[in-house]
Amino acid sequence: MELKNVSKIYKLKDEEINALSDFSYKFEMGKMYGVKGHSGSGKSTLINILGLLEMPTKGTYIIDKRDVSKLNSKELADLRLNTIGFVFQDFYLDENMTALENVMLPLLINKSLSFKEKEEKAQKLLTDVGLVNRIKHFPKELSGGECQRVAIARALANNPKIILADEPTGNLDEENEKIIFEQLKKLIKEGKCVIVVSHSDEINNYADEILKISKGKLVDKK
Amino acid sequence: MKIEEHFYLLKRRIFKKNNIIFITILVILLFVMFLSLTVMTLYRTNEIASSNKKTDGKTIYVYPPLKQDKLTTEDLDKIKSIDHVSFVGGKIYFGGVSLSVDELNKPFSEAEIFVQPLLEGINLKMVKGNQEISNGEMICPVNFYPYEAYSFDDEYIEDEEETEEVFNMKKKIIKSAKINGRDLIGKNLKTKHITSYDYNDETGEESNIKYNYQDFKVVGTYDTSYTMDSLYNCYISKDDYLKLVLSDFEHKGYIEYEHLQEQELNKEYNEVMIILDEYKNMNYVHQKLDKLKYVYEDEKEVNQGDKLFFTYVPMFITIIIILVAINIIYNFNSKKIKGRVSNYALLKSLGYDNKTIEINEILENVICYLISFVISLSIFITCFVMFKNNYLAGYVVEGMLINIPALAIGTIFVIVLCLLIVINNKLVAKKLKHSVLELLRKEI
Ligand SMILES: Nc1ncnc2c1ncn2[C@@H]1O[C@H](COP(=O)(O)OP(=O)(O)O)[C@@H](O)[C@H]1O
Numbered sequence: 312m313e314l315k316n317v318s319k320i321y322k323l324k325d326e327e328i329n330a331l332s333d334f335s336y337k338f339e340m341g342k343m344y345g346v347k348g349h350s351g352s353g354k355s356t357l358i359n360i361l362g363l364l365e366m367p368t369k370g371t372y373i374i375d376k377r378d379v380s381k382l383n384s385k386e387l388a389d390l391r392l393n394t395i396g397f398v399f400q401d402f403y404l405d406e407n408m409t410a411l412e413n414v415m416l417p418l419l420i421n422k423s424l425s426f427k428e429k430e431e432k433a434q435k436l437l438t439d440v441g442l443v444n445r446i447k448h449f450p451k452e453l454s455g456g457e458c459q460r461v462a463i464a465r466a467l468a469n470n471p472k473i474i475l476a477d478e479p480t481g482n483l484d485e486e487n488e489k490i491i492f493e494q495l496k497k498l499i500k501e502g503k504c505v506i507v508v509s510h511s512d513e514i515n516n517y518a519d520e521i522l523k524i525s526k527g528k529l530v531d532k533k
Numbered sequence: 534m535k536i537e538e539h540f541y542l543l544k545r546r547i548f549k550k551n552n553i554i555f556i557t558i559l560v561i562l563l564f565v566m567f568l569s570l571t572v573m574t575l576y577r578t579n580e581i582a583s584s585n586k587k588t589d590g591k592t593i594y595v596y597p598p599l600k601q602d603k604l605t606t607e608d609l610d611k612i613k614s615i616d617h618v619s620f621v622g623g624k625i626y627f628g629g630v631s632l633s634v635d636e637l638n639k640p641f642s643e644a645e646i647f648v649q650p651l652l653e654g655i656n657l658k659m660v661k662g663n664q665e666i667s668n669g670e671m672i673c674p675v676n677f678y679p680y681e682a683y684s685f686d687d688e689y690i691e692d693e694e695e696t697e698e699v700f701n702m703k704k705k706i707i708k709s710a711k712i713n714g715r716d717l718i719g720k721n722l723k724t725k726h727i728t729s730y731d732y733n734d735e736t737g738e739e740s741n742i743k744y745n746y747q748d749f750k751v752v753g754t755y756d757t758s759y760t761m762d763s764l765y766n767c768y769i770s771k772d773d774y775l776k777l778v779l780s781d782f783e784h785k786g787y788i789e790y791e792h793l794q795e796q797e798l799n800k801e802y803n804e805v806m807i808i809l810d811e812y813k814n815m816n817y818v819h820q821k822l823d824k825l826k827y828v829y830e831d832e833k834e835v836n837q838g839d840k841l842f843f844t845y846v847p848m849f850i851t852i853i854i855i856l857v858a859i860n861i862i863y864n865f866n867s868k869k870i871k872g873r874v875s876n877y878a879l880l881k882s883l884g885y886d887n888k889t890i891e892i893n894e895i896l897e898n899v900i901c902y903l904i905s906f907v908i909s910l911s912i913f914i915t916c917f918v919m920f921k922n923n924y925l926a927g928y929v930v931e932g933m934l935i936n937i938p939a940l941a942i943g944t945i946f947v948i949v950l951c952l953l954i955v956i957n958n959k960l961v962a963k964k965l966k967h968s969v970l971e972l973l974r975k976e977i
């Protein structure tokens with residue numbers, strides 16, 4: 312996964328915002344990255360571009376040896392399905408669906424499993440994040456930490472190589488934060504690449520590399 | 534994505550408030566549409582039926598030219614030679630004779646058929662056999678019911694000024710007694726009718742009843758609804774009919790019939806009836822009759838006002854409803870879709886491609902539509918059947934075409950379905966063009 316001179320410019324009425332400017336970086340598999348920076352520094356912009364939720368204005372983004380700008384919407388959807396798992400700060404669970412059904416969402420479009428296998432897999436994923444007793448619960452019956460774990464289980468459903476999380480612990484207390492980071496850390500043992508945006512210093516204890524961003528530029532790397 | 538997986542995705546949201554309101558509105562719209570379609574098609578089909586039947590539409594009465602007082606065989610030949618005139622004859626052929634058929638009697642009712650002459654120009658819709666019959670042969674309905682189909686519960690409301698009769702129709706057709714006309718083909722039906730009896734004025738007794746017996750071999754069956762015939766209406770040859778009507782006691786008593794009988798016997802007519810081959814030739818024949826200086830009068834005039842009312846008003850209502858439906862489908866969907874962009878964003882972020890989301894949305898709409906359609910149609914059919922049984926029982930017996938307009942309803946079903954799919958797809962596709970983040974932001 313590599314970004315080459317990537318810029319994102321938001322055009323407002325009478326000004327242009329350089330949310331990300333000339334950003335270049337190569338992310339490696341089997342590593343956990345922490346992305347830090349002030350509010351408005353461009354962290355979300357970076358991770359959204361990485362997660363194919365929006366397109367860069369300039370520059371090239373190579374994922375799986377493929378140039379993203381040359382892919383059509385079907386191929387992009389395919390990458391989002393099989394290669395990337397995305398975790399949002401606000402979880403983005405479907406309120407009308409149970410934990411299990413939420414985890415089923417990405418599995419439903421998976422062509423290689425039968426429906427029964429999909430349900431078994433969803434149950435296993437929820438068991439892995441410690442929610443075996445919460446399978447039939449709706450999001451509003453779950454705590455914030457539990458919701459985020461459902462979201463993580465969902466992000467992992469199709470066994471993606473890359474996990475992206477934008478302030479996954481932003482709405483959680485310290486204890487839950489640790490649980491979430493712990494779970495994300497486990498994934499790099501399977502050779503995955505994990506990138507986590509976080510304000511919190513706790514991330515320093517988990518990440519292999521910390522990227523510091525300011526005004527859309529990479530300013531520091533540890 | 535497989536269909537059951539689409540349903541899995543839908544099951545939690547299909548019966549949300551939004552959709553329930555949508556379904557309710559569709560049910561009402563469809564119901565009104567079914568009603569207007571029914572009115573329209575009932576009128577149309579009956580109009581067509583009328584023009585197939587001799588007594589309606591294409592029958593003309595012809596009177597002598599003003600300087601003449603009788604029509605002679607010469608006149609009849611002249612009229613017969615006009616193109617498109619299929620039948621010319623005395624007015625005695627208009628009408629029919631009731632015959633008893635004892636072998637078909639049932640405990641609840643005696644069997645009685647009504648025979649009419651099969652004149653040239655009448656187009657029966659034959660189910661079996663053909664329309665050419667010789668003397669001694671008969672064509673009967675395929676749905677044959679030679680019984681009392683409804684009884685009047687006579688009530689007399691005594692009023693100082695006048696006596697008013699109130700009819701209450703009680704009985705309906707007893708299904709098990711229905712006869713399949715096909716089963717009678719090849720069989721001989723023994724019929725009888727009264728030719729004379731003595732009536733004692735003081736005691737009210739009938740005595741010395743004389744019958745005329747005649748056998749008819751059933752050679753074909755026809756569909757009564759096509760010609761608006763009754764379910765006990767049979768057709769026999771002209772000659773047979775003439776014999777029956779001249780001897781029938783019920784006909785003897787009436788002065789009018791005596792006149793007609795006399796005219797027929799002397800071959801001198803005050804008026805004759807003619808039947809055309811097709812309704813569309815009415816104008817042509819009118820012109821020819823004018824030229825020959827005959828006075829004429831159509832048996833039945835199509836009421837243009839009725840035609841306008843029963844055809845164009847329902848058509849107008851149907852079109853309006855389709856327009857309203859488009860509007861409602863559009864507004865409802867665009868509102869619903871607006872509230873659902875964050876859901877699209879979620880699905881897209883998880884790797885759903887646009888097509889899958891579009892199909893899922895269409896499926897939701899189609900399911901709502903199907904539910905509405907089924908509910909609406911069930912209510913409609915229930916009302917229809919109730920109305921038919923309670924208020925139109927008489928017409929049912931008379932063979933009026935009272936059927937649910939399946940073809941029209943089917944057409945509307947497809948039209949609205951297509952509209953629904955196109956509108957929904959357009960709206961969803963427009964939203965899905967945006968990137969995941971743009972979709973997310975609209976909600977946040
Ligand atoms: N859709 C947008 N339109 C305009 N400006 C935006 C938009 N999204 C982000 N920005 C701007 O881009 C900059 C970076 O935003 P973001 O990446 O969300 O920062 P962070 O996540 O680090 O707080 C901010 O100045 C923000 O106001």
Ligand SMILES: [Mg+2]
Pocket residue numbers: 354355356
């Ligand atoms: Mg942010």
